[in-house]
Amino acid sequence: MAFHIVLVEPEIPANTGNISRTCAATGTCLHLVRPLGFSTDDKALKRAGLDYWPSVKLEYHDSFADLKRLYPDGRFFCATTKAQKWYSDFEFRDGDFFVFGKETAGLPKEILEEHKDTCIKIPINGEVRSLNLSNSAAIILYEGLRQLQFKGLT
Numbered sequence: 644m645a646f647h648i649v650l651v652e653p654e655i656p657a658n659t660g661n662i663s664r665t666c667a668a669t670g671t672c673l674h675l676v677r678p679l680g681f682s683t684d685d686k687a688l689k690r691a692g693l694d695y696w697p698s699v700k701l702e703y704h705d706s707f708a709d710l711k712r713l714y715p716d717g718r719f720f721c722a723t724t725k726a727q728k729w730y731s732d733f734e735f736r737d738g739d740f741f742v743f744g745k746e747t748a749g750l751p752k753e754i755l756e757e758h759k760d761t762c763i764k765i766p767i768n769g770e771v772r773s774l775n776l777s778n779s780a781a782i783i784l785y786e787g788l789r790q791l792q793f794k795g796l797t
Contacts (some may be wrong), residue, residue: 645794646735646787647672647717648780649742651707651750654680658746661777667695670795671784676704680745707742707754714740719758721750722783724773726762733763735787737794746776 648671653659659675666673704710711717720733721742742758744750755762765774765782773779788796 645670645737645791646784647674647714647738647740648784649674649676649707649710649719649740650776650780651676651742651754652678652680652745653743653776654746655776656681658776662780663699663701664695665777665781665784666700667698669784669788670700672700672702674702674704674710674740676707676710718761720761720763720783721755721758722764722779723749723755723762724764724767725749725755726764728763729766730763730783730786733761735790737791739787741780741783741787743776743780749773 646669648662648666650659650662650673653675659679659681663673665671704713711719717738717740718736719740719742720730720735722730723744742750742754744754763783765779767774774782788794
């Protein structure tokens with residue numbers, strides 16, 4: 644497994660479903676940090692993930708701190724529009740974590756402060772606040788995969 648995607652308190656089931664499909668297609672582990680803004684039985688979630696759910700490496704965590712305790716050596720890159728560096732400014736390594744916050748508020752301030760040296764952003768113009776969560780996750784994940792020369796993918 645090359646990378647991990649972490650969704651902290653996701654709110655929109657279709658975004659999580661889309662991200663789960665991307666994770667299944669790339670062998671990426673998906674981490675969902677509670678509370679979730681939907682039931683994992685949600686029809687929109689299942690529809691967006693199609694029939695790929697059995698292929699998703701999925702872990703649930705009661706808090707971001709719990710996740711970090713399980714992976715004490717992990718490198719956590721936090722996606723935020725408030726970052727100073729672009730996602731392409733970093734060299735990613737096998738096993739890195741890409742962390743995304745809830746759609747309406749992003750990541751909590753304390754998580755961003757704890758990871759201030761590894762906060763990343765996707766360049767956008769000033770016309771919009773941010774990109775869709777599932778698009779952002781795919782952009783950053785595929786940059787990491789590109790850097791690893793798409794190891795394990797065909």
